[in-house]
Amino acid sequence: MSKKVLVIGEAREGSLRNVTFEAIAAANIVSDGGEVVGVLCGSGDLEPLGQEMVYYGAEKVVTISNEELKTYTSDGYSQAIQEVIDEESPEGIIMGHTAIGKDLTPKLASRLESGLISDATEVVAEGGNIVFTRPIFSGKAFEKKQITDGLVFATIRPNNIPALERDDSLSGQVVAKDVTISNIRTIIKDVIRKSSDGVDLSEAKVIVAGGRGVKSAEGFEPLTELADVLGGTVGASRGACDAGYCDYSLQIGQTGKVVTPDLYIACGISGAIQHLAGMSNSKIIVAVNKDPEANIFNVADYGIVGDLFDVVPKLIEEIKAMKVNA
Amino acid sequence: MNIFVLLKRTFDTEEKIAINNGRIEDDGAEYIINPYDEYAVEEAINIRDEHGGEVTVVTIGDEDAEKQLRTALAMGADQAVLINTEDDLEEGDQFTTVKILEAFFDDREADIILAGNVAIDEASGQVGPRLAERLNMSCVTTITSITIDGDTANIERDVEGDVEKVETSLPLLVTCQQGLNEPRYPSLPGIMKAKKKPLEELEIDDLDLEEDDVEPKTKTIEIFLPPEKQAGKVLEGEMDDQVKELVSLLKTEAKVL
Numbered sequence: 001m002s003k004k005v006l007v008i009g010e011a012r013e014g015s016l017r018n019v020t021f022e023a024i025a026a027a028n029i030v031s032d033g034g035e036v037v038g039v040l041c042g043s044g045d046l047e048p049l050g051q052e053m054v055y056y057g058a059e060k061v062v063t064i065s066n067e068e069l070k071t072y073t074s075d076g077y078s079q080a081i082q083e084v085i086d087e088e089s090p091e092g093i094i095m096g097h098t099a100i101g102k103d104l105t106p107k108l109a110s111r112l113e114s115g116l117i118s119d120a121t122e123v124v125a126e127g128g129n130i131v132f133t134r135p136i137f138s139g140k141a142f143e144k145k146q147i148t149d150g151l152v153f154a155t156i157r158p159n160n161i162p163a164l165e166r167d168d169s170l171s172g173q174v175v176a177k178d179v180t181i182s183n184i185r186t187i188i189k190d191v192i193r194k195s196s197d198g199v200d201l202s203e204a205k206v207i208v209a210g211g212r213g214v215k216s217a218e219g220f221e222p223l224t225e226l227a228d229v230l231g232g233t234v235g236a237s238r239g240a241c242d243a244g245y246c247d248y249s250l251q252i253g254q255t256g257k258v259v260t261p262d263l264y265i266a267c268g269i270s271g272a273i274q275h276l277a278g279m280s281n282s283k284i285i286v287a288v289n290k291d292p293e294a295n296i297f298n299v300a301d302y303g304i305v306g307d308l309f310d311v312v313p314k315l316i317e318e319i320k321a322m323k324v325n326a
Numbered sequence: 327m328n329i330f331v332l333l334k335r336t337f338d339t340e341e342k343i344a345i346n347n348g349r350i351e352d353d354g355a356e357y358i359i360n361p362y363d364e365y366a367v368e369e370a371i372n373i374r375d376e377h378g379g380e381v382t383v384v385t386i387g388d389e390d391a392e393k394q395l396r397t398a399l400a401m402g403a404d405q406a407v408l409i410n411t412e413d414d415l416e417e418g419d420q421f422t423t424v425k426i427l428e429a430f431f432d433d434r435e436a437d438i439i440l441a442g443n444v445a446i447d448e449a450s451g452q453v454g455p456r457l458a459e460r461l462n463m464s465c466v467t468t469i470t471s472i473t474i475d476g477d478t479a480n481i482e483r484d485v486e487g488d489v490e491k492v493e494t495s496l497p498l499l500v501t502c503q504q505g506l507n508e509p510r511y512p513s514l515p516g517i518m519k520a521k522k523k524p525l526e527e528l529e530i531d532d533l534d535l536e537e538d539d540v541e542p543k544t545k546t547i548e549i550f551l552p553p554e555k556q557a558g559k560v561l562e563g564e565m566d567d568q569v570k571e572l573v574s575l576l577k578t579e580a581k582v583l
């Protein structure tokens with residue numbers, strides 16, 4: 001049965017997050033030939049971003065630009081999006097399972113008295129039903145879930161559901177909507193940005209992650225170089241963050257970011273379950289650890305038992321050499 | 327101050343997961359307080375110690391959850407409530423849980439409710455913000471610090487590693503993130519005292535709810551384990567050769583380079 005599905009888009013530093021395009025692809029499956037409508041909140045000119053959502057498969061995008069929506073607040077965004085929901089009466093809603101998605105969607109679902117399936121890694125249409133797969137028990141198991149009553153509402157884990165090919169011959173309406181925002185109960189006093197140069201860990205294809213075994217902030221330098229030659233980015237365990245070797249914005253795991261890159265190289269990370277919760281679904285995992293008994297080897301596809309300060313520089317040289325020969 | 331903590335009993339973090347008859351095997355499993363709810367209990371006790379009032383720990387579950395409630399009481403909470411659904415309800419989801427909690431909080435006049443950011447088993451992270459919406463309370467998720475002054479709360483929250491400083495007012499619901507505090511271990515005298523602290527048991531009937539009111543909106547149709555990972559290849563030999571082999575494997579076998 002075809003449905004109208006709303007996709008809540010998310011921009012960061014002026015561009016859309018990739019998960020927004022993935023959400024459009026998921027919405028496309030849920031809609032089963034129905035209409036996919038995007039909604040985007042923010043400030044300034046949102047029309048180019050709305051247009052971008054069209055190129056990725058949204059048939060219509062409602063943009064809401066308002067100074068009150070410049071930074072995310074749950075009250076501001078939920079008011080604005082609620083108005084779009086009232087107007088469009090969608091039968092489905094999809095959003096990324098990001099910090100904003102996690103904060104916003106339960107409130108909307110609660111207000112709408114609807115079900116919500118959070119953190120889905122797969123969406124399929126099976127005999128007229130939409131079935132979502134999601135990890136449970138820190139990724140040690142998976143469940144297939146479906147909505148039994150009302151709105152098909154879900155958030156999707158970044159980097160799992162492939163976006164549709166961008167096609168700038170697609171056309172669609174981008175409609176600006178005015179919303180009066182009142183009653184924001186939480187005032188943002190300050191945001192201390194820790195994220196390094198805008199790389200979104202949850203969307204990276206290659207991650208080189210360091211743990212307590214990296215031993216110092218300087219110890220991260222070879223890891224950064226390895227990430228650079230691989231066209232990837234650096235991540236970390238809680239152990240490394242707590243020790244002050246790197247920033248919490250790099251933390252991967254249950255408390256930090258959940259990542260699913262094509263290649264994850266864990267250096268000096270023991271492999272605690274809370275860390276695995278954030279990376280065990282990576283396509284290929286490489287572990288470098290001097291302890292052959294380290295738990296990380298249980299999830300690794302390839303392992304090297306050794307000192308990371310010996311292994312990592314050698315890896316950098318070898319990959320450089322490979323690139324020269326290619 | 328009237329302080330509440332939402333506490334979920336979960337599988338121990340280290341527990342191995344097996345499936346039996348389409349369900350997660352729970353025979354012999356060890357249970358704990360959901361780790362993020364431990365932060366909530368600790369913070370609630372600190373808030374009470376500073377501002378006065380009482381800490382009430384609430385859980386929805388079955389009789390077995392008494393153990394985790396007693397642990398929270400031993401840490402220093404004043405009283406506990408077990409909403410026992412065992413005899414009345416077979417199925418439930420986050421909608422169900424929040425419907426029940428909404429009814430519970432109807433006449434409780436909570437000043438602050440502390441929940442975990444996420445439960446480590448089902449891990450939807452929905453319960454806190456969903457409940458705040460029903461109770462029309464302001465809500466701040468993933469907090470790493472909170473100070474209360476009169477009706478005002480100043481909070482730091484973790485947003486994907488960035489620190490956001492917000493100000494809001496009570497009544498308030500927060501969800502607790504790692505970094506908020508170091509939960510204390512129950513002391514021996516604490517454990518003794520906990521045995522005598524009040525633990526109220528309620529059923530959905532006591533909350534004027536019927537089965538139909540709390541019927542879930544979602545259902546689980548299958549639970550499965552991830553495909554058994556083939557034992558990884560731990561390389562051997564001279565380090566230079568291992569590194570060469572790794573790069574070659576990543577290129578030709580794994581095809582990720």
Ligand SMILES: Cc1cc2nc3c(=O)[nH]c(=O)nc-3n(C[C@H](O)[C@H](O)[C@H](O)COP(=O)(O)OP(=O)(O)OC[C@H]3O[C@@H](n4cnc5c(N)ncnc54)[C@H](O)[C@@H]3O)c2cc1C
Nearest residue numbers: 211212213237238239253254255256268270274275290308
């Ligand atoms: C509620 C809760 C939530 C948590 N959330 C997270 C989370 O989101 N993410 C997370 O990562 N953790 C999380 N943790 C913490 C987790 O339990 C571990 O403590 C943490 O992951 C350990 O980090 P580590 O592997 O870097 O350090 P360690 O466990 O200390 O391991 C260091 C490893 O480095 C190896 N090593 C040392 N020197 C070298 C060398 N020269 N070369 C090679 N190897 C070397 C050692 O053999 C060891 O295996 C959480 C814990 C709790 C209780």
Ligand SMILES: Cc1cc2nc3c(=O)[nH]c(=O)nc-3n(C[C@H](O)[C@H](O)[C@H](O)COP(=O)(O)OP(=O)(O)OC[C@H]3O[C@@H](n4cnc5c(N)ncnc54)[C@H](O)[C@@H]3O)c2cc1C
Nearest residue numbers: 332386415417418419420423441442445448450451452453
């Ligand atoms: C009657 C009933 C039957 C159920 N049947 C099943 C079943 O068959 N299978 C199944 O897997 N699950 C079942 N559940 C549990 C339900 O699916 C969710 O696990 C529950 O709604 C919590 O969601 P979550 O685990 O995603 O927690 P999250 O939303 O991730 O939890 C966040 C926070 O909310 C609070 N919280 C969560 N759960 C509770 C609770 N129970 N009591 C108090 N505070 C809580 C805690 O502070 C927690 O840290 C049932 C629930 C009920 C009420």
